[in-house]
Amino acid sequence: MQLERLPPELTIPGLNPAVMAAALGPRLTLLWGAAAPTRTLLSMAALLAARGEAPRLFDGGNRFDGYFVARLARRLTDQPHAVMGRLRLSRAFTCFQLAELIESTAPDGSPLFVLDLLSTFYDESVPLRDVERLLSETIAHLKWLAASGPVIVGACEPQALVKDRWGLLDQLQLSADSAWMLRAPIEATVEQPRLF
Numbered sequence: 001m002q003l004e005r006l007p008p009e010l011t012i013p014g015l016n017p018a019v020m021a022a023a024l025g026p027r028l029t030l031l032w033g034a035a036a037p038t039r040t041l042l043s044m045a046a047l048l049a050a051r052g053e054a055p056r057l058f059d060g061g062n063r064f065d066g067y068f069v070a071r072l073a074r075r076l077t078d079q080p081h082a083v084m085g086r087l088r089l090s091r092a093f094t095c096f097q098l099a100e101l102i103e104s105t106a107p108d109g110s111p112l113f114v115l116d117l118l119s120t121f122y123d124e125s126v127p128l129r130d131v132e133r134l135l136s137e138t139i140a141h142l143k144w145l146a147a148s149g150p151v152i153v154g155a156c157e158p159q160a161l162v163k164d165r166w167g168l169l170d171q172l173q174l175s176a177d178s179a180w181m182l183r184a185p186i187e188a189t190v191e192q193p194r195l196f
Helices: 017-023 038-050 066-076 080-086 095-103 128-146 160-175
Strands: 028-033 056-059 088-091 112-115 151-156 178-181
Touching: 017 028, 017 038, 028 128, 028 160, 038 056, 038 066, 038 080, 038 112, 038 151, 056 095, 066 080, 095 128, 128 151, 128 160, 151 160
Parallel strands: 028 151, 028 178, 056 088, 056 112, 112 151
Antiparallel strands: none
């Protein structure tokens, strides 16, 4: 993948060449962390759309940030409307809707990004045994889709209230062909001058 169109001041973790290279082959790639790596996935999708591809985005956590993508598209190309037009977005608000969306998708070789896959699976109103079964079926279909093109999944750790669902993230990690744990950038600390 060539990244020569990127301005040098563009420092978005999702545009890291090592992450991009690992995610663009026909495989299931997981990017996860304490928070959902949504901007990383959106950056990757925008870059692919700027290159002329038509990535699909399935939003499982209501995380799509159109303003962020539009600003990035303006930085990547002089035709941001074309970039935005190539992104195909679908949203799901329950684990059942997301599973149905994924299972009804036919492989077409185009990159598929799943934003915050586990968000709806962490919903405690659905029994854990049902969620585990549904996630297994969903992962199997994601792997089937990944045989024809890249599938990049974002996920976050379960929050304190749903710690009993940590096994869902483990199940996703074990099923992925490659998994990257992304950490928030460490902010530089500015030393305050001493007054006395």
